[in-house]
Amino acid sequence: MNAVVRSSALEPTNPVAFERDLPVISNEPVNGEYRLMILSAPVELLEQCHAGQFFHLLCPQIGGETPYLRRPMSIYGFYPEKGELHFLYKVTGEGTRALSHLKTGDTLNVLGPLGRGFTIEDDWDHLVLVARGVGLATLAPLALEAKRLGRKLTAICSARSADVLMSVEYFEALGARVITVTDTDGTSSIENLEAVIEQLVALDGVDAFYTCGSNRILRLLQKIGERHDIPGEIALEQQMACGLGMCHCCVRPFRKDGGQVNLRVCREGPVFDMQEAMPW
Amino acid sequence: MNAVVRSSALEPTNPVAFERDLPVISNEPVNGEYRLMILSAPVELLEQCHAGQFFHLLCPQIGGETPYLRRPMSIYGFYPEKGELHFLYKVTGEGTRALSHLKTGDTLNVLGPLGRGFTIEDDWDHLVLVARGVGLATLAPLALEAKRLGRKLTAICSARSADVLMSVEYFEALGARVITVTDTDGTSSIENLEAVIEQLVALDGVDAFYTCGSNRILRLLQKIGERHDIPGEIALEQQMACGLGMCHCCVRPFRKDGGQVNLRVCREGPVFDMQEAMPW
Amino acid sequence: MVDLGVDVGSLKLKNPIMPASGTFSEELADVFDLDLIGAHVTKTITRGLRDGNPTPRVCEVSGSMLNSIGIPSKGVGYFIEKVVPFYQQYKTPLVVSISGNTADEFATLCSEVTVEGVDAIEVNISCPNIEEDGKAFAIRPSSTYDVMCKLRQATHLPLWAKLTPNTGETPEVARAAEEGGADALVVANTILAMAIDIRTRKPKLGNLMGGLSGPSLKPIALRMAYQCARATNIPVIGCGGISNAEDVLEFLIAGATAVQVGTATFIDPAIMPKIVTDLEALLASGGYSSVRDVIGSVIDEEQDPGVVFMEAAP
Amino acid sequence: MVDLGVDVGSLKLKNPIMPASGTFSEELADVFDLDLIGAHVTKTITRGLRDGNPTPRVCEVSGSMLNSIGIPSKGVGYFIEKVVPFYQQYKTPLVVSISGNTADEFATLCSEVTVEGVDAIEVNISCPNIEEDGKAFAIRPSSTYDVMCKLRQATHLPLWAKLTPNTGETPEVARAAEEGGADALVVANTILAMAIDIRTRKPKLGNLMGGLSGPSLKPIALRMAYQCARATNIPVIGCGGISNAEDVLEFLIAGATAVQVGTATFIDPAIMPKIVTDLEALLASGGYSSVRDVIGSVIDEEQDPGVVFMEAAP
Numbered sequence A, B: 001m002n003a004v005v006r007s008s009a010l011e012p013t014n015p016v017a018f019e020r021d022l023p024v025i026s027n028e029p030v031n032g033e034y035r036l037m038i039l040s041a042p043v044e045l046l047e048q049c050h051a052g053q054f055f056h057l058l059c060p061q062i063g064g065e066t067p068y069l070r071r072p073m074s075i076y077g078f079y080p081e082k083g084e085l086h087f088l089y090k091v092t093g094e095g096t097r098a099l100s101h102l103k104t105g106d107t108l109n110v111l112g113p114l115g116r117g118f119t120i121e122d123d124w125d126h127l128v129l130v131a132r133g134v135g136l137a138t139l140a141p142l143a144l145e146a147k148r149l150g151r152k153l154t155a156i157c158s159a160r161s162a163d164v165l166m167s168v169e170y171f172e173a174l175g176a177r178v179i180t181v182t183d184t185d186g187t188s189s190i191e192n193l194e195a196v197i198e199q200l201v202a203l204d205g206v207d208a209f210y211t212c213g214s215n216r217i218l219r220l221l222q223k224i225g226e227r228h229d230i231p232g233e234i235a236l237e238q239q240m241a242c243g244l245g246m247c248h249c250c251v252r253p254f255r256k257d258g259g260q261v262n263l264r265v266c267r268e269g270p271v272f273d274m275q276e277a278m279p280w
Numbered sequence C, D: 001m002v003d004l005g006v007d008v009g010s011l012k013l014k015n016p017i018m019p020a021s022g023t024f025s026e027e028l029a030d031v032f033d034l035d036l037i038g039a040h041v042t043k044t045i046t047r048g049l050r051d052g053n054p055t056p057r058v059c060e061v062s063g064s065m066l067n068s069i070g071i072p073s074k075g076v077g078y079f080i081e082k083v084v085p086f087y088q089q090y091k092t093p094l095v096v097s098i099s100g101n102t103a104d105e106f107a108t109l110c111s112e113v114t115v116e117g118v119d120a121i122e123v124n125i126s127c128p129n130i131e132e133d134g135k136a137f138a139i140r141p142s143s144t145y146d147v148m149c150k151l152r153q154a155t156h157l158p159l160w161a162k163l164t165p166n167t168g169e170t171p172e173v174a175r176a177a178e179e180g181g182a183d184a185l186v187v188a189n190t191i192l193a194m195a196i197d198i199r200t201r202k203p204k205l206g207n208l209m210g211g212l213s214g215p216s217l218k219p220i221a222l223r224m225a226y227q228c229a230r231a232t233n234i235p236v237i238g239c240g241g242i243s244n245a246e247d248v249l250e251f252l253i254a255g256a257t258a259v260q261v262g263t264a265t266f267i268d269p270a271i272m273p274k275i276v277t278d279l280e281a282l283l284a285s286g287g288y289s290s291v292r293d294v295i296g297s298v299i300d301e302e303q304d305p306g307v308v309f310m311e312a313a314p
Ligand SMILES: Cc1cc2nc3c(=O)[nH]c(=O)nc-3n(C[C@H](O)[C@H](O)[C@H](O)COP(=O)(O)OP(=O)(O)OC[C@H]3O[C@@H](n4cnc5c(N)ncnc54)[C@H](O)[C@@H]3O)c2cc1C
Pocket: A054, A067, A069, A070, A071, A072, A073, A074, A075, A088, A089, A090, A091, A092, A093, A094, A095, A096, A097, A134, A137, A138, A236, A237, A238, A239, A240, A265, A270, C059, C060
């Protein structure tokens, strides 16, 4: 089963990316660093969404902030049944600061869903995701998808300290097993992470890895994946302008057919084959 | 008595122009076209103000408006006793639209008082002002000044129709005689205006004329002034950048010593000798 | 009903709105029906394969953006086999933007893309020319003239010369392009600019410098469009910072026959068809029955002609 | 305490913040103590009397402005009798900006303003030169070199050449100015631009075109400052769109030794002393003890030097 559905670029009569002003239902801090924004969205938009895809947000010019380009943001949750689209974001600059000023009842212009999401093949039974920091935002909806498909999911959540570990409850509520590792108690070291994952592989068997964001985790999973011939996917980031594949701003290099190619994070990604990805 | 007090440019140790964020007390429509904004201002600023001077307003970037340069606005009223600074403005473009979005409790950054205000010489007893449209905003505080000095004032207020005649009550409350002329009942024609003014000159004697804004009224008053040797002053407008005399954006031509000179509306004006002013 | 049709030389457009090269591609069909706009303009292609510049390739500067993509290209073969057929699905004319490192390579590509399905060739002479120590052809009138003559001989298709703002000689370059055989001028490309991250002290673009586009560029591009319309007798296609129908009208009044919309599409991907609709309404409210009536209608006669081409003294 | 002092050649400034010519005058003393800034720079003067351009002389364009003042001047006599004595009240160095229609007239004025009380001469070679069909001297390296040689012979005072962005040859012009005898480069003046009122169809400036200044100009001026710092061995004074201490730092990192603040003063007349304070805080928070340590500290070595002066391909 493939979580990705996109109309081919050769079907101009069937546009798939929506550009909409969506009302803000809520926009609250989750902890010191992250905020959760819940938008009210039409069901036909939500039904197009897949885990790993993103929206390109037109951050408002409020609170003295004047962001110009759109900002890419992963889908943190999408709920056609209750008409909600969720984003989990970290305030890092002008655009996300502007987002943080949005209040219930304001609207936010979104463009999406965009890009290629995560793949869950039919015979992948035990999925393991390794997430750190805001990477959780991108990986969280994978748990939703796994539950819908009746797969087993183990989420290894890495963070600086226990109090910034987010989404643990979220994963647990979806029936996932959660393993937390933190810098403060030293469990997030690459060595320990390797041991934890090798144990998972040995005891339960792992059919696919998913990760995003961290270079060190990517290298580790590439090594383990190669060692045991386990496929994997990684969600990557890059500065974007159009978000639609037109401008070629957002490329990253990938290993392909013995050579190196540039692929667009917004179009061929943001989710890529883990072995093809190149550590940076 | 001279209503103008300015530090000479040679006194760098005694700055006279204030740059302040002032709280908005109220900002309400006066009629379909004009709005009155009342700011709370410190007494030391209000004590520097004189009729005919202006402030350079940093219109906020709100409501989707993004004005950049400051906007000049005449002092409509200044009340050191109640700590209030008043502006009467017409919404014409981006900056004034932005002003109209200000709500009680917001602040507005003002720079001023700037420029040279109206003169009321000691022996000028009967003052006559002729105002049209938003020009009233500029001339209104002259009535205040006249009352403080115990002079007689006649205000001839011209407007398109009776319902946009503003400030009539204001002038009357200050003990001024008010003559209204409107386009709708045909009384605002230059011919009728000339008759009205000539009658004032003949019956009461007139010591000085004050006006602003209208080319046709300027020509008329220049003619009458010259005919009877009555001095006068006119407040003029021009696009501005700095408002302080630095950029030379705001010049207008004036007749001086047989020749023609460019003077800065923001510095040598906005109030000028009526005979030196050149119709445009 | 306002007639929005314009003629760019022999090419008839149903409306004057088209994309700027590099800010448009097949993928925009996901967002709107590509037959709503006046023309399709491709990203600049080169003969051979090119990777493009290092990342980051884009950054934001107050209310505008810088880019340094570097013309990644899949080469002329891919273009003819894949891209042309895609656009042949549409009734809208296809304009292919091309570029080359040397005048001869450029001309070869120009004849290679002279194929069925291509309606005009936009020649991006704003890109570095290795024969002129890395300066763009369109920086100097002489190099503009030379390359245009070679390109003119390479194709019978309408030839649009895309000029650069990185010159102090816009009217002279425009005339050189006309004399060299250009059928229209696209005015203008991005202006060379830079931004530095003060925390990392690194340039915000991988290539150090890049091109400024978006609203900041508009008054510069408008000035160039006006200069070019005055300096030549060929149609001018305005480009630079156009974000709405009012901006389009400003360029048309200045003398542009049509316009290209670039960066604005990144902010609102459906902006082009929206502008088509808004432009019609704007013209209707101004009492115009044809968009052609506003072209070049700027009221500048009161001005001393001497000032027009003079460098405005600050 | 961060040491904010910089040396522009032989001239020592207590801090790197000074006004841009034409956006500063005696009147600013109404707003703050003029001894708070690093230098005083006058509006450009010409030898004779000049009226300046028709009004409107200013208009707003998205987040920036256009001006076409046209250098009204009361002449050199007024300057020496009135302006110099005013600034002699202050301890801050006085820089006089001058200009001329021909190289000889320019040089004569240069020697006339070489008087007690003037500490440096900024030569505005971005203004039209009637000997080069109205092109500014600083559009071409050759005319830059020629006029600088004449100016150099006319004064022993430090000579700052103010460059224009209206050229495709910034590094070459910078080197020509250095070779012609400039002690520093001021980078840059406004870029030629235009705006049209779509209701009246008239240009928004009385002179049709004018110079773009303010935030939109910043990435262009920053690129030029970087190019000039790389291309020459004389100090560069950055100018264009600087509105806060972060902008100043960006120019210093790019290689500027000092900066000029222009349009931002129109928005906030006390911005210069505020920037001095903020810059000190910003440097302190970055762990710097002297502003001189950040000058030219841009990290660009990782880049292929080939790209640096190449026209960035869009
Ligand atoms: C596909 C994708 C999904 C993402 N999902 C999330 C998410 O779910 N939650 C979250 O908090 N963040 C996410 N990010 C990162 C997010 O886009 C940036 O944090 C955001 O753009 C920062 O904008 P700013 O204006 O606040 O910061 P600034 O630093 O002021 O941004 C300046 C410019 O750089 C760009 N930029 C800055 N950081 C990044 C980045 N990491 N990736 C791409 N562009 C960047 C901005 O878009 C903007 O154009 C995602 C990025 C991508 C590419």
